[in-house]
Amino acid sequence: MKKIKFGLITSLTLILIVSGYILVTKSHQSISSTTYNKDSSLYIDFVDEKLKHIVYEVNLKKFKEKNLLKKDLKDYPTSAYSKKDKILYFTEETRNKDQQLFQQELYKNMYKKRKQLTYNFNYVDFLRLDDHRNIIYMRVLLDSNDRDFHVAKMDLNTKEIKVFNKENKNNSVVWFDYNPKTQQLLMINKSIKEEAKNINLSNEKDQPLKAPKYTATIFKEKDNSTKRIFSAHKFIDSAALSPDGEKILFSWKNSIDPEASSTISLFDIQTKKEKVVLKDSKELINVHQPLYSKGGNGFYFIADLNKVIKNKTTNTQMHPSTIKFFDFNSNEIEDVWFKENGTPINIYL
Known part of the structure; x- marks a missing residue:
């Protein structure tokens, strides 16, 4: 079995996924909705397919899309849009080869000059915006030697920055979500030391890599309290907090193999019970990145269609990706958005 290197299961793995799933085919899109279009x-x-990062705004009532940003892809693509101020926040590589937070004002479809907002981080990705309070949350690496991701927040009025758990050196943030309504910050963390130990054992014994312990924690900003929700030895890649703050959806696999079976589970914080909601099927594989609808009646997610398309340019095979919606009431999956000339990476409301 090929030896596993430590760095390959951090954010760089996501970059490989991005570049590996790009499709070079005729552009096509489809949008349909019955239940979820209250959003x-x-x-x-x-x-x-040209490795451009494009931010789309998809109107779920009129079934129209709008291009808010198009730029070269240099690292993991992420953004957050302020409807109130018509400002798009995104990450971008700088001349110093670090990745920082930027903003760009959008007015009458005309781009204004981009403005850099952070300077001292080594790396920034995964953005969440509290549009009402003018606060943006981000995942960061503090310096070039840092191997633990943290969550930081910036007050967009004062530009003041706070890093959560700054001194913690063995509790890296894998994913986070923020609920503006309840002011709760959900963090999924893993132990870097345990991960390194598991990688060494996997290489030494030529056996599959075991997942380190992943922990879900909720921080309430209103009273500065922290609550540990659950722990699991599963490769958790994304999670979402329900609008009422009482449930967590998370996507996971038992293996880091890209072709491994995927699952989206629901965890009830009050009862402490986990329930499998969605798994790979004959139609969909690699189900991931659940996103609650604002009404909490279901969730959006990204998945790959269970079919293979050949890339004539690179002579490789890959799965096209799509965005779907799962309705909690009917347990049915609905089409949301699909475009063949590339891959959706992140989604947010």
Whole structure:
């Protein structure tokens, strides 16, 4: 079995996924909705076949899309859009080869000059915006030697930055979500030391890599309290906090193999019970990145279609990706958005 290197299961793995899933085919899109369109718009970080990062605003009522940003892809693509101020926040590599937070004002479809907001981080990705309070949350690496991701927040009015758990050196943030309504910050963490130990054992014994312990924690900003929700030895890649703050959806696998079976589970914080909601099927594989609708009646997610398309340019095979919606009441999956000339990477409301 090929030896596993430590760095390959951090954010760089996501970059390989982005570049590996790009499709070079004729552009096509489809949007349909019956239940979920009480949400006004869905925002999508999309990477096309020319390795351009495009931010789409998809109107879920009129079934129209709008291009908010298009730029070269240099690292993991992520963004957050302020409807109130018409400002798009995104990450971008700088001349110093670090990745920082930027903003760009959008007015009458005309791009204004981009403005850099952070300077002292080594790396920034995964953005969540509290549009009402003018606060943006981000996942960061503090310096070039840092191997633990943290969550930081910036007050967009004062530009003051706070890093959560700054001194913690063995509790890296894998994913996080923020609920503006309840002011709860959900963090999924893993032990870097345990991960390194598991990688060494896997290489030494030539056996599959075991997942380190992943822990879900909720921090309440209103009273500065922290609560540990659950722990699991599963490769958790994304999670979402329900609108009422009482449930967590998370996507996971038992293996780091890209072709391994995927699952989306629901965890009830009050009863402490986990329930499998969605798994790979004959139609969909690699189900991941659940996103609650604002009404909490279901969730959006990204998945790959269970079919293979050949890339004539690179002579490789890959699965096209799509965005779907799962309705809790009917347990049915609905189409949301699909475009063949690239891959949706992140989604947010």
